[in-house]
Amino acid sequence: MKTAHRTPVADLTKGWVSEFQDFLETRPTHDPSKELRSLALSHFQEQGMPHRKMEAWRNTPLTLLEEVGLFSTTSASKRPKSEISEWVEALEKPEGDWQRLVFIDGQIDPGLSTLSDAESEMEWMAFDAALAEGSQYAPIQERLGQLADLKTDALAALNTAYMQGGVYLRIPASCQNERPLHLLFVSTGSGSLRCPRNLVVAESGSQSSVLVEHTVMDEAHDLTNCVTELFLAENAQLQWTVLEHASESAIRFSDVHAYQARDSRLSLQLLTLGGRLVRNNVHVALADTGAEVDLNGLFLASTGQLVDHHTEINHAMPQGRSQQLHKSVLTGNARGVFRGMINVSPHAQKTNSSLSNPNLLLSDQARIETQPQLEIYADDVKCSHGSTVGQIDEEAIFYLQSRGIGRNHAKQILTRGFINEICDRIPNKNVQKLAYGLTSETLESFVNKEETI
Amino acid sequence: MASDNADLQRIADQEYQYGFVTDIDSDQIPPGLNEETVRHISAKKNEPDWMLDFRLKAFRRFSEMLEEQADPTWAMVDYPKINYQDIIYYSAPKTEAVLESLDEVDPELLRTYDKLGISLAEQKRLSGVKVAVDAVFDSVSVATTFKSELESKGIIFCSFSEAVQEHPDLIKKYLGSVVPYSDNFFACLNSAVFSDGSFAYIPKGVKCPMELSTYFRINSAGTGQFERTLLVADEGASVSYLEGCTAPMRDENQLHAAVVELVALDDAEIKYSTVQNWYPGDKNGVGGIYNFVTKRGACRGRRSKISWTQVETGSAITWKYPSCLLQGDESIGEFYSVAMTNNRQQADTGTKMIHIGKNTRSTIISKGISAGQGQQSYRGLVKVGRKAEGARNYSQCDSLLLGDQCGAHTFPYLEIENQASTVEHEATTSKISEDQLFYCQQRGLSEEDSISMIVNGFCKEVLRELPMEFAVEAQNLLSVSLEGSVG
Numbered sequence: 001m002k003t004a005h006r007t008p009v010a011d012l013t014k015g016w017v018s019e020f021q022d023f024l025e026t027r028p029t030h031d032p033s034k035e036l037r038s039l040a041l042s043h044f045q046e047q048g049m050p051h052r053k054m055e056a057w058r059n060t061p062l063t064l065l066e067e068v069g070l071f072s073t074t075s076a077s078k079r080p081k082s083e084i085s086e087w088v089e090a091l092e093k094p095e096g097d098w099q100r101l102v103f104i105d106g107q108i109d110p111g112l113s114t115l116s117d118a119e120s121e122m123e124w125m126a127f128d129a130a131l132a133e134g135s136q137y138a139p140i141q142e143r144l145g146q147l148a149d150l151k152t153d154a155l156a157a158l159n160t161a162y163m164q165g166g167v168y169l170r171i172p173a174s175c176q177n178e179r180p181l182h183l184l185f186v187s188t189g190s191g192s193l194r195c196p197r198n199l200v201v202a203e204s205g206s207q208s209s210v211l212v213e214h215t216v217m218d219e220a221h222d223l224t225n226c227v228t229e230l231f232l233a234e235n236a237q238l239q240w241t242v243l244e245h246a247s248e249s250a251i252r253f254s255d256v257h258a259y260q261a262r263d264s265r266l267s268l269q270l271l272t273l274g275g276r277l278v279r280n281n282v283h284v285a286l287a288d289t290g291a292e293v294d295l296n297g298l299f300l301a302s303t304g305q306l307v308d309h310h311t312e313i314n315h316a317m318p319q320g321r322s323q324q325l326h327k328s329v330l331t332g333n334a335r336g337v338f339r340g341m342i343n344v345s346p347h348a349q350k351t352n353s354s355l356s357n358p359n360l361l362l363s364d365q366a367r368i369e370t371q372p373q374l375e376i377y378a379d380d381v382k383c384s385h386g387s388t389v390g391q392i393d394e395e396a397i398f399y400l401q402s403r404g405i406g407r408n409h410a411k412q413i414l415t416r417g418f419i420n421e422i423c424d425r426i427p428n429k430n431v432q433k434l435a436y437g438l439t440s441e442t443l444e445s446f447v448n449k450e451e452t453i
Numbered sequence: 454m455a456s457d458n459a460d461l462q463r464i465a466d467q468e469y470q471y472g473f474v475t476d477i478d479s480d481q482i483p484p485g486l487n488e489e490t491v492r493h494i495s496a497k498k499n500e501p502d503w504m505l506d507f508r509l510k511a512f513r514r515f516s517e518m519l520e521e522q523a524d525p526t527w528a529m530v531d532y533p534k535i536n537y538q539d540i541i542y543y544s545a546p547k548t549e550a551v552l553e554s555l556d557e558v559d560p561e562l563l564r565t566y567d568k569l570g571i572s573l574a575e576q577k578r579l580s581g582v583k584v585a586v587d588a589v590f591d592s593v594s595v596a597t598t599f600k601s602e603l604e605s606k607g608i609i610f611c612s613f614s615e616a617v618q619e620h621p622d623l624i625k626k627y628l629g630s631v632v633p634y635s636d637n638f639f640a641c642l643n644s645a646v647f648s649d650g651s652f653a654y655i656p657k658g659v660k661c662p663m664e665l666s667t668y669f670r671i672n673s674a675g676t677g678q679f680e681r682t683l684l685v686a687d688e689g690a691s692v693s694y695l696e697g698c699t700a701p702m703r704d705e706n707q708l709h710a711a712v713v714e715l716v717a718l719d720d721a722e723i724k725y726s727t728v729q730n731w732y733p734g735d736k737n738g739v740g741g742i743y744n745f746v747t748k749r750g751a752c753r754g755r756r757s758k759i760s761w762t763q764v765e766t767g768s769a770i771t772w773k774y775p776s777c778l779l780q781g782d783e784s785i786g787e788f789y790s791v792a793m794t795n796n797r798q799q800a801d802t803g804t805k806m807i808h809i810g811k812n813t814r815s816t817i818i819s820k821g822i823s824a825g826q827g828q829q830s831y832r833g834l835v836k837v838g839r840k841a842e843g844a845r846n847y848s849q850c851d852s853l854l855l856g857d858q859c860g861a862h863t864f865p866y867l868e869i870e871n872q873a874s875t876v877e878h879e880a881t882t883s884k885i886s887e888d889q890l891f892y893c894q895q896r897g898l899s900e901e902d903s904i905s906m907i908v909n910g911f912c913k914e915v916l917r918e919l920p921m922e923f924a925v926e927a928q929n930l931l932s933v934s935l936e937g938s939v940g
Contacts, residue, residue: 055527346857349857359869361869361871363872364839364871364872364873366872367868367869367870368867368868368869369866369868369869370866370867370869371864371865371867372863372878372880373862373863373864373865374852374862374863376852376854376861376862377859377860378854379854379855379857379859380857381882381884382881382882383881383882383883384879384880385863385879386877386878386879386880387865387867387876387877387878388875388878389837389867389869389874389876390874390875391873391874
């Protein structure tokens, strides 16, 4: 652990601001996004990094960043390309027929990606290429930054200034979920700041399924600050599953914004299985009548980790439905934070919204701070939230022990059951299977480390 | 239709029945807040130096806070900035000399309390139920009933000023021990300028034979009320305490910033009930009391118990979070609340349960009712410390919305640092179902009565925690507050 040298957060901010001109020069001369980038940087500079005096960050100290040191915005990977390719090839992937886009440190790797040529399928473009090609910029410009607010969200501003990597995805109405898409982001550990940006437009009546996987090679110290904007047109259906299994040293910030038009349906799953400091924000705007969202989250954390999930659902119009289940399992001295806001505006009559947040603490040192919140301005609504914190039921352990199962194994079975409820909600069966495997691995690593499970 | 309107008008006119003003000479100091004001209040009360020091320390801290603009803005309430120099910090009915008995109390004052339904004559209220009352009028306590009967049991129940003179050791020991003078903006202001309040001490092993009660009345215009209540239950003692309040109808907003401190030692039990009915302002949100109150109880001893019950129907703005510090092992904290906001009332209320000792338990039941353009928030914290093994909490927050312009919000905070604890929180928000209404109306009840009945049912879990005579009052209050919100 590099504790001897600390870089104050303010210095990190300064570093990112001062590196910006150099970064701009690496962009193609006719990059039309330069103006937006400069604007974003000035907003970032104005706000600085979030701090604990801010209500949304009161339980999430960014001082952890200080221990890791400076993240450069430009440094390249030190690893040989062949090593990276081998590592990616060996990575366990979901079964079935997938389109796959692989990003290494934010740059797309065509060699590792497998793409489709069927016309009905999603149209994608690496975000950078789309930006650089002036002709593609117009449709992007129309949507980009519509949901992520530069003025109030410093991390979104930082991302916009440095956005690189990620995908621009247009899902046409003809797409009826023939082949799911797998976006695989790999960090190789160059001690750098990465700002991938995804922009997804699901056109009216389309159906699609996307798996976004973020992973890190070995003990890589990287800071990823990702922003995703999802636009769902009328009747569009989108399954968006985010799977993060980073090493214990990686730091991740992520913002997912979704905008849902009339009768659209979003199913969003967020699983965090690693990382030293992880902050995930999900904002969903149910902007028109009858929009529905299913939002489920899970995080598993052990010693030295802090995982923070924030969700916010805005019911703006009548007859919206939102359903949320968020769970966490914490062991060692892990710290968990959850905040789930449901906002029902005066027009959103007949809203049906629920949120449940059970948390499982497996050790004396683990801590959880949870805040389910309701803000309701309409009267004809059904809204509820619930939150529990507890440990594994001794009676249940005893029941299993009395049937000849060892204590540790019994605890594992019960924890497994607790987690499965989230995995079961992933709509794509192959992703579900992958999630079962990955969560089991994480649980096993807990056992090896703490013996508390 | 015409008769309907007349009915509604009648109801609107009778909304607040305690809005009269008592015409009585009062001894006031000029408005404004400075060190002189603090010294002046202290001198008026003939206070010893240690008391003045406490006030001055608080005043200095408050001045700093004012400069830092540290008045709390995090609550979901909206009001113009208060000018603390415009408030009269001390107002007392004029008296010639120290009162020896009730007979010497100004008859005008006694009539005021009679009108409020609080009899200061030592007679039995209801059948066989005795309540000892400390009546606080503007800045001072005017009368305390049943004192001698309580004294025979060793119970001290008197005004705060009297306690400072007669029982300085107890005050020194406990004042500020639960709510330190620098605790928060309004508690700090209170610590500097508090004028009176009630003090009660229940000695070891004594069960208080009657309900103790304080009745607060704001009368003078332009004044703020800053009272302080300190309640100590020694080992094995138990007491039930009631608090009620009213104020005249005025177009101005008046500030009420009180502090209540409770201390429960080993095996002691305190039940603290409040029916808050300050003037809520008219239907356009003009006038009304700002009720910014700090209430906290410390369960210091093993197996001690503190139970808060509150019915909040009045005040333009309510900002209060009765809390329990569960320090002793196996101590218990409870919070039962009904908050009702109608017209343009705003309430941000809830509780804090801080589990410090082992096997501590807490229960939170909060019922919010919003009507008209009322805005209501439940804001609560459940914290389980590292050493609080076996802690158990259950919270339930339900909101009922009547009307499409009101709001109900829930902001619970759960901070758990101990795995051997169980914490549950649930909240729901809904409106009265058409089916329920139809069922009642079909059986001949008017719409208004039906709603009133359903609301009372919704609050039943809390109302049944109230002492009997208060429960009746609370039910009536809920019906009155709801009037005019239907249709």
